Amino acid sequence: MLDELLSENPDLKEAVDLALQHTMWRKRRCINLIASENVMSPLAMLLYLNDMMHRYAEGKPFKRYYQGLKYVDELEVKAQKIMGELLETEYVELRPISGTIANATVFRAFANPGDKAVVAPVQGGAHVSHTRYGTLGALGIEQIDMPFDIEEWNIDVDGARKVIEETKPKIVTLGFSLYLFPNPTKEIAEIAHSVDAKVVHDVAHVLGLITGKVWENPLKQGADIITSSTHKTFPGPQGGLIATVSKDDYKRIGKVVFPMFVSNHHLHRLAATAITGLEMKLWGEEYARQIVRNAKTLAEALAEAGLKVVAENRGYTESHQVVVDVREHGGGAKIAEILEEANIILNKNLLPWDKPEDIKNPSGLRIGVQEVTRWGMKEDEMKQIAEFIGMVVIDKKEPSSVREKVIDFRKNFIEVHYGFKIESSDEERLLKIMLHGE
Ligand code: DSN
Secondary structure, three states: OOHHHHHHHHHHHHHHHHHHHHHHHHHHOEEEEEOOOOOOOOHHHHHHHOOHHOOOEEEOEEOOOOOOOHHHHHHHHHHHHHHHHHHHHHHEEEEOOHHHHHHHHHHHOOOOOOOOOOOOOHHHOOOHHHOOOOHHHOOOOEEOOOOOEOOOOOOOOHHHHHHHHHHHOEEEEOOOOOOOOOOOOHHHHHHHHEEEOOOEOHHHHHHHHHHHHOOOOHHHOOOOOOEEOOOOOOOOOEEEEEOOOOOOHHHHHHHHOOOOOOOOOOHHHHHHHHHHHHHHHHHHHHHHEEEEEEEHHHHHHHHHHEEEEHHHHHHHOOEEEEEEEEEHHHOOOHHHHHHHHHEEEOOOEEOOOOOOOHHHOOOEEEOOOOHHHOOOHHHHHHHHHHHHHHHOOOOOOOHHHHHHHHHHHHHOOOOOOOOOOOOOOHHHHHHHHHHHHH
């Protein structure tokens, strides 16, 4: 029946094929090492398909501008509570639909156009939304960078003190998208608070490491607010989150979320976020520990294979990421493209010594192991992945020959770990309700 429909309608066939091909390729035949992605468990995915995706809910739970939301209200409060328990605070906002919108909200709540923000150095891997090119600039807030210490692969605290004390910003941001070691939150927060600046720590990359208790929670280190997405090391649906320890800050943030940055907050993700949060309560610590073990093992194996892994003096990494300098092999763009031919998916990245104009072919590769860990891979598999990468980058093997080996290897990792398991009969039952309402 479907085949008939598709053969009669070439445009439909193309659209359906593209979505199916992508899914089969990325879910079954690739090693995904993009550091900002992950996969949901089948239960979270199925519940993500719920009817809330069609609805509006402007305002806060139980104080909405639309009717028909009695289940949405309760679910939103439940999801906030679960995330709050994981983050050890009662003040969680789940309405921002992405990490960037979470940042925009907080920047707008605590600074006006013309104010200053001292930000974690872009050179060290801060996200574009913290810059003049992104959200910060769009809001008319001036970006002033803290200096970066390449030896320590972290923020230079003495340099940051000088900049913060001289410029007296309204906001100080921390957090990186190229994130190997925790930022010195405590030290920076003390300096920022001495000039009455709010400390906003963007933990998008490490949220799952924080909820898994292998990475310090900035809210316990003096940060006033954390912003995040919910789909990187925290393996939930794509979405945003803000958390704070202050009731006043929470109220102020809430007034900016809606009506300024979010009208409809994509309600179907609330169920999936709640389910993923419960999974992280049960298995998140084991998951986070394995992620860090895997990242360290991969870094060491890549170095042994002859690649220049950064931060060797600091043990390469304490996060889900591994960063490799591939200048001598032709640069990040070239190597990332060749690896894609071998079905190894990762991204090129600017490294601290690159200039902005190097963006098209920067020095680095950014590698994240959080998704392969969720597919059940452990240290032995990290060594195997390093071998595949070495075959392409060092031994210059034909990527298509490595691709065959990658596809074969990937066949053994098709179940999501650290999540709820359900029977296929349950999947069918839930899918039927999601599609047809009963
Ligand atoms: N695009 C994400 C990343 O790759 O780090 C951040 O939003």
